[in-house]
Amino acid sequence: MSNPIYIALAGNPNTGKTSLFNTLTGLHQKTGNYPGITVDKKQGSFSLENGQKVSVIDLPGTYSLNPTSVDESVATKHLLEKKPDLVVVVAEAENLKRNLLLFTQIKDLGLPTLLVINMEDQMQKKGISIDVESLEKQLETKIILTSTRKNKGISELKNAISQYENLSRKTLYSEDVSSYKKWLSDTYRVGFQEIQDKEQQSKTKKEQHQETVKRYQFIGKVLKGNYAIDKSKATDFDSKLDRILTHKIFGYLIFFGLLLLMFQAIFTWSAPFMDFIDESFAGISEYVTGLLPEGKLNNLINEGVIPGIGGVVIFVPQIAILFLFIAFLEETGYMSRVVFLMDKIMRRFGLSGKSVVPLISGNACAIPAIMATRNIEDWKERLITILVTPFTVCSARLPVYTILIALIIPEKIVFGFINAQALALLGMYLLGIVFALVSSVILSKIIKMKSKSYFVVEMPSYKMPLFRNIFYTVVEKTKSFVFNAGKIILAVSIILWFLASHGGKTFDSAEEIISVKFENTEISEEELKTEIASFQIENSYIGIMGKTIEPVIKPLGYDWKIGIAIITSFAAREVFVGTLATIYSVEDPEDESTIKSRMEAATFADSGEKVFTLATGVSLLMFYAVALQCVATVAIVRRETNSWKWTIIQLVGMAILAYLFAFFGYTLFK
């Protein structure tokens, strides 16, 4: 069989390009990363009628080959370097003029190029008429009319793909391919600050501007007589809906209503699924324990690996519901209206209207949230958004908050109907938002950066969301969360297990030391075992680490066991609960009670006082509300800012703040 045909899908945002990609490939797709940057790379494959295989890449949506963001630069770079067999440019009937700008640029790269005009089903409703045959001639291409919504034109498209070799490679506007390519790669480097020269930058912008103007003149000529919109036939549904959704009162009411619904869904709809996952993992753990012989491997799997993976999988329902909402809001075109409504308000805090999406997503997980900052044009606004997003309460904080609140806040009803513990949790959410906004204001005052307030948001026409598109988005995002977070947590649980079950000389001779110590006392074998175990954990590598930092964390009300949990939960916050569970269970494996009652019973070794008092609880809540305890976030910030400086400033800054707030919390309630 011959090699697969390699095609690239290109086009403006909101043209149904990804929808076409989903229609063509179905579930035969996967999302990876472009090397070095975190732009999603969507690839897939399908077969033509004659059995010929086609592999297809869905390039990020872009308005032109002159990139202004990382996402867009990927499309240009790919087309310049990878030379696909065929480029399929997806355009939308309603905005054909604007869509053709990118088409003429791609055509000038000398690659076989097909033009797909999508949303054919909307043409009549919007009074659009197109003379396809005449356009084909003038644009030196084959044109396919499709409707991904109604599955129309797909077999015609596949047919055209199979005959890609017959397509013309003639340029449209540029004299020849090589000079255009050279100009494009030169200006690309200037546009991307690789060349810092001010003069050259403004010269390039002028050239790009002139090029755009001339291309539009060319497009105007081509479309004359071949493309018409009869506005009298159009029903202006968008403007009517906009009048309500961007209304100065109703607009905000609707937006906050949707937010409330979303949080309600994240917490109540996900509960039964999370319970189910929790029980399933407990079951698996029990089953595997019985299967394997007792020993180190058994311990590693049952105390490290299975609870570690379970700790990630349990967040899947919440993350999936969040992405379901976000995908729905994006797909309908509503998200741009939120950006429009919120921009001025967010700017008071030094952020952008486009920061709203990351800050909402941050309430599930900071990683996709930070990746969602990419479309913020202004670097200063983007940087501040990245720096403050980790303050929002991600799902990894939930297990920590839940158990601490259960320990310090009594379960009672206040104000007649509100559960005091739920109220405390809500308070933590609000605190997260307050922290994020206050630090934005401070950062925007501190960071001296010349910022051009560039802000251009296309407001796409409203569309009924396609279930298929939302489904693929949710599956892809959830999958990448599970695998990325899963890798880290798995690694940490193995390291943690190793550090807790190994130690220096004292650790190895624990049995001897303790036996000698209790030689002349009456002590049962059981008690002796417990003494040995707790001596071992104290002298294991992890115990030594905990003891080392004990003087530093003593003012916050913590002992060395909590110190261990803080060290390990640097990998991911939820590890805190698991670590304490491990430490207490290693000390006393016979105790079947819950982690909560074990924490309640815990006392300080020296004074014998209770560890988890109101003061310690508040102190820990403050610590976890502020500290950036998440390796994955650190990694993503490094990649997205491309700077160790900002990554370290964020990490250290949040650690110092966390210490101070925890200290004040402890002192206040002691």
Add this chain to the structure above:
Amino acid sequence: MLLSQLKKGEKAVIKKFDIQSIPLKLVELGCLPENEVELLQIAPLGCPYYFIINDTRVAIRKETAKQIEVEKL
């Protein structure tokens, strides 16, 4: 007059602007001399502005709108 001085619902024709002070993306979306522009909405606190330019619906900030000279229709 300037694009930022239009009132809601008013239409105008774009006259000129300094290319260095507006984003290239806006030009690519069709903000070019002689094209028609209509102001659809102004966000509640007076910014951003929401226009139709060249059949494209787009929101920009007031500072950018101030850089563009138009002639009211």
